[in-house]
Amino acid sequence: MPQSAIILQELQELNSSLTPHAPVGYQVPESYFEGLATQILQRIRAMEAATPDEELAHLSPLLAGISRQSPYTVPADYFTSLDPSIAFYGDMSAQKELEQISPLLGGLGKQHPFTVPEGYFEKPLLPVIEEQKEAPVVPMAPRKWFKYAIAASITAIVALGTVLLLNQQSTPGVNKQPYAWVEKNMKKVSTEDISKFVDLADDATPDIAKTSTQTDIKNLLKNVSDKEIQDFLKDVPADETDEDDIFLN
Numbered sequence: 363m364p365q366s367a368i369i370l371q372e373l374q375e376l377n378s379s380l381t382p383h384a385p386v387g388y389q390v391p392e393s394y395f396e397g398l399a400t401q402i403l404q405r406i407r408a409m410e411a412a413t414p415d416e417e418l419a420h421l422s423p424l425l426a427g428i429s430r431q432s433p434y435t436v437p438a439d440y441f442t443s444l445d446p447s448i449a450f451y452g453d454m455s456a457q458k459e460l461e462q463i464s465p466l467l468g469g470l471g472k473q474h475p476f477t478v479p480e481g482y483f484e485k486p487l488l489p490v491i492e493e494q495k496e497a498p499v500v501p502m503a504p505r506k507w508f509k510y511a512i513a514a515s516i517t518a519i520v521a522l523g524t525v526l527l528l529n530q531q532s533t534p535g536v537n538k539q540p541y542a543w544v545e546k547n548m549k550k551v552s553t554e555d556i557s558k559f560v561d562l563a564d565d566a567t568p569d570i571a572k573t574s575t576q577t578d579i580k581n582l583l584k585n586v587s588d589k590e591i592q593d594f595l596k597d598v599p600a601d602e603t604d605e606d607d608i609f610l611n
Contacts, residue, residue, distance in 0.1 A: 404420050404421065405420075405421075407420045408420035408421045
């Protein structure tokens with residue numbers, strides 16, 4: 363006995379709620395398999411039958427036993443006692459028969475009420491599509507003015523850059539050309555202020571204020587640092603009237 367069956371039996375004896383319920387499968391009618399073998403054999407024999415009658419006898423013996431004689435019959439001399447007018451109607455045309463049965467339908471004309479013009483079907487049903495000529499391709503000339511505009515723009519950019527560069531080079535900067543910057547800005551300082559600054563900056567050089575006006579300022583400021591000169595120029599107000607001072611020329 364397998365272990366699962368033993369466990370199931372123990373759970374059933376204990377009336378446990380864990381007892382699994384056996385799944386309900388498909389059911390077949392009673393004595394279904396009793397006639398299955400016979401039916402299979404009959405179908406095999408029907409497939410191997412040589413004639414239709416033999417095949418029908420294997421598939422359905424009931425149908426095979428039915429007589430093929432028609433169950434309907436007519437009395438003897440039935441057609442001899444019929445009305446002779448029936449034979450007359452048999453020789454009559456359909457139009458005359460229709461006129462006798464229904465004069466209204468017989469009087470209707472059989473001509474079709476719809477007509478088409480002569481030669482209608484000789485014409486093509488679909489309109490002929492004329493082949494359209496392709497539009498000529500117009501070549502577009504290259505835009506020369508666009509090239510000229512680009513060249514002019516490049517020339518203007520180069521010229522503007524050159525002018526800015528020359529202006530930058532002509533204007534001395536504090537960091538790049540300190541001596542030129544000092545020389546340019548010293549033109550705005552009066553001679554008296556320069557003399558006072560030299561007296562304060564270098565005590566070892568006496569009587570600078572009494573120096574001849576022809577003395578070169580570069581020699582006077584030789585021992586003064588650039589930073590001190592820049593700080594001095596920031597503190598001293600500019601004098602526009604002394605731009606052409608003879609000491610700075």
